[in-house]
Amino acid sequence: MKYCSDCGSSVVLTLPEGDHRERYVCNRCDLIHYQNPNVVVGTVPIHIGDDGLPRVLLCLRDIEPRHGYWTLPAGFLENNETAAEGALRETVEESCAALEDVELYRLFNVVHTNQIHIFFRANMPLAQYSVTPESSEVQLFLFDDIPWGELAFPTVHKTLVDYITDRTKGEFDVVMMDMDHSYWQHMSSKPK
Numbered sequence: 285m286k287y288c289s290d291c292g293s294s295v296v297l298t299l300p301e302g303d304h305r306e307r308y309v310c311n312r313c314d315l316i317h318y319q320n321p322n323v324v325v326g327t328v329p330i331h332i333g334d335d336g337l338p339r340v341l342l343c344l345r346d347i348e349p350r351h352g353y354w355t356l357p358a359g360f361l362e363n364n365e366t367a368a369e370g371a372l373r374e375t376v377e378e379s380c381a382a383l384e385d386v387e388l389y390r391l392f393n394v395v396h397t398n399q400i401h402i403f404f405r406a407n408m409p410l411a412q413y414s415v416t417p418e419s420s421e422v423q424l425f426l427f428d429d430i431p432w433g434e435l436a437f438p439t440v441h442k443t444l445v446d447y448i449t450d451r452t453k454g455e456f457d458v459v460m461m462d463m464d465h466s467y468w469q470h471m472s473s474k475p476k
């Protein structure tokens with residue numbers, strides 16, 4: 285950052301007294317600008333079709349980053365909402381889908397982008413959804429039809445891989461893991 289968010293003067297990167305890492309500090313008003321990770325919250329919306337087969341709802345991103353790639357509904361957590369509330373809000377904003385039975389599923393430490401990604405499992409009783417300003421297409425996919433090579437983010441890819449494995453087992457453990465940049469090499473296919 286270059287300028288103070290309060291008074292607009294220039295900032296300098298320096299170690300404030302008593303702190304343990306450098307911060308941007310205003311040259312005029314001495315405001316210390318703390319920068320912390322962002323939290324991304326999303327859902328794995330599952331709809332059981334009339335044929336009894338599970339389908340997952342994916343959204344084709346009509347916004348950057350990763351415009352034109354498929355994602356689980358997800359976005360930045362806002363102030364004054366819980367993680368689950370944010371995940372449901374993002375699902376509505378990106379797909380207009382109504383979910384229930386929301387359960388915590390995955391937490392990813394994405395240290396290289398200064399983010400935490402949290403995904404919730406959720407049931408989607410009705411196959412009702414639509415495109416939105418953020419999604420140019422919204423579609424239910426049978427697991428065999430998931431466009432693995434066209435997914436937007438590593439954490440979306442990993443969450444879907446794990447979900448399908450867990451659904452086969454019938455057990456959905458909550459897992460926290462680190463996601464680093466090397467996962468991008470897996471993004472063109474479904475890992476074995």
Ligand SMILES: [Zn+2]
Pocket residue numbers: 288289290291292293310311312313314315
């Ligand atoms: Zn200032």
